[in-house]
Amino acid sequence: MSNKRTIDLNFDREHIWHPYTSMTQPIPVYPVTYAQDNVIYLESGEALIDGMASWWSAIHGYNHPVINQAMIAQINCMSHIMFGGMTHKSAVELCKKLVAITPQSLNKVFLADSGSISVEVAIKMAMQYWLSKGVKTKQKLMTPFKGYHGDTFAAMSVCDPINSMHSLYKGFLPEHVFVPAPVSKFSGTFAKHEAQELERYFINHHHQVAAFIIEPIVQNAGGMNFYHPEYLSTVRKLCTQYNVLLICDEIATGFGRTGKLFAIEHANIEPDILCIGKALTGGNLTLAATLTNEKIATGISEGEAGVLMHGPTFMGNPLACAAACASIDILMAQNWPQQIKRINTQLQQLNECKKLNSVADVRILGAIGVVELTKDVGDINVAKIQAYFVEQGVWIRPFGQLIYLMPPYISDNESINTLCTSIYNAINEHHFN
Numbered sequence: 506m507s508n509k510r511t512i513d514l515n516f517d518r519e520h521i522w523h524p525y526t527s528m529t530q531p532i533p534v535y536p537v538t539y540a541q542d543n544v545i546y547l548e549s550g551e552a553l554i555d556g557m558a559s560w561w562s563a564i565h566g567y568n569h570p571v572i573n574q575a576m577i578a579q580i581n582c583m584s585h586i587m588f589g590g591m592t593h594k595s596a597v598e599l600c601k602k603l604v605a606i607t608p609q610s611l612n613k614v615f616l617a618d619s620g621s622i623s624v625e626v627a628i629k630m631a632m633q634y635w636l637s638k639g640v641k642t643k644q645k646l647m648t649p650f651k652g653y654h655g656d657t658f659a660a661m662s663v664c665d666p667i668n669s670m671h672s673l674y675k676g677f678l679p680e681h682v683f684v685p686a687p688v689s690k691f692s693g694t695f696a697k698h699e700a701q702e703l704e705r706y707f708i709n710h711h712h713q714v715a716a717f718i719i720e721p722i723v724q725n726a727g728g729m730n731f732y733h734p735e736y737l738s739t740v741r742k743l744c745t746q747y748n749v750l751l752i753c754d755e756i757a758t759g760f761g762r763t764g765k766l767f768a769i770e771h772a773n774i775e776p777d778i779l780c781i782g783k784a785l786t787g788g789n790l791t792l793a794a795t796l797t798n799e800k801i802a803t804g805i806s807e808g809e810a811g812v813l814m815h816g817p818t819f820m821g822n823p824l825a826c827a828a829a830c831a832s833i834d835i836l837m838a839q840n841w842p843q844q845i846k847r848i849n850t851q852l853q854q855l856n857e858c859k860k861l862n863s864v865a866d867v868r869i870l871g872a873i874g875v876v877e878l879t880k881d882v883g884d885i886n887v888a889k890i891q892a893y894f895v896e897q898g899v900w901i902r903p904f905g906q907l908i909y910l911m912p913p914y915i916s917d918n919e920s921i922n923t924l925c926t927s928i929y930n931a932i933n934e935h936h937f938n
């Protein structure tokens with residue numbers, strides 16, 4: 506199966522951007538030829554145990570025979586067909602499944618081509634809804650600090666202003682209302698002053714706020730903060746009370762990662778608008794979705810525009826929809842809560858890292874394990890640690906002060922052990938303090 510051609514790393518270095526990289530000081534990239542289950546094979550022949558699931562997405566691992574078969578069957582019909590004025594079985598089947606597994610009120614689906622776009626669409630839905638009601642003052646969003654919602658401009662405008670360097674785009678980026686990031690820990694007690702503080706923001710700003718956007722329970726790229734469900738249920742309550750729509754961004758947390766199928770279930774709430782992506786296709790193709798309820802959908806449709814003003818070229822791509830249908834079927838057919846629980850038990854080994862001087866915190870939720878260092882790893886050290894991990898036969902990509910794991914659900918106990926041990930050794934041997 507291995508690809509014999511060599512991958513031209515010189516060309517890559519000279520001409521190709523990777524995520525968040527420099528063209529003058531590129532950090533090394535590893536050429537991959539093949540991936541199977543939870544193992545990634547480099548061109549050099551090394552096999553790496555995957556700790557990242559390709560950024561939350563490859564929940565069933567790589568090269569899954571059932572998903573492959575579903576994609577091949579779809580390719581043999583058509584890989585793509587325009588969604589304007591046409592529909593197809595894979596889109597209809599997928600949306601049926603999405604309506605069935607998400608909260609009951611969410612029954613209108615917009616298929617988007619990436620997570621960021623699903624957030625753009627969610628924002629448009631909220632704006633168009635209020636305009637359709639003749640409310641012209643609600644032109645802002647409210648969101649906690651430390652959030653992450655994607656890299657396109659509207660999505661970026663609700664990301665943490667410091668992490669996403671809003672300073673670079675001052676004057677161009679819309680300015681929204683930021684509220685304090687959730688502080689109370691997921692499994693601790695909820696500090697009531699957080700609710701009081703939130704309410705102050707709602708009192709002061711609700712007349713200009715169309716929607717509150719938040720990642721339920723896990724603020725991921727903004728610091729892997731696992732917060733208290735009562736923060737989320739308080740936000741839901743205040744949104745209803747002050748006439749603000751609630752957008753929940755489950756792009757990272759959806760499909761079981763936190764131990765619930767969707768993280769909103771930890772707080773028992775239903776948002777007005779829900780964004781999903783990443784694991785939607787089991788990490789096989791880019792696809793996301795924005796779901797909303799009858800009220801918002803009807804509002805938009807009866808507004809001035811009369812339609813939802815969005816429609817990307819590759820909307821409802823059949824191949825991606827076919828992969829998503831297969832991925833959801835695989836997930837639902839297995840005892841996924843048991844899988845997550847098993848991985849959670851294995852991840853508890855990370856608590857050993859608390860003994861190390863350079864470790865500030867260890868936290869574990871569902872199939873997510875996070876080791877927070879006392880200091881930022883820095884670009885140079887990321888390259889160094891990355892090389893160390895590759896030597897150890899694991900794929901783990903540190904980020905800022907965080908070394909974290911979100912392995913495919915199919916990872917066996919031995920793989921998780923190896924991942925955890927590698928993190929302990931990396932910190933112990935590299936002395937980050």
Ligand SMILES: *Cc1c(COP(=O)(O)O)cnc(C)c1O
Nearest residue numbers: 619620621653654655754756757
């Ligand atoms: C990854 C992510 C996005 C952006 O999705 P893309 O597919 O990278 O555009 C948005 N929100 C959250 C919570 C994410 O984790």
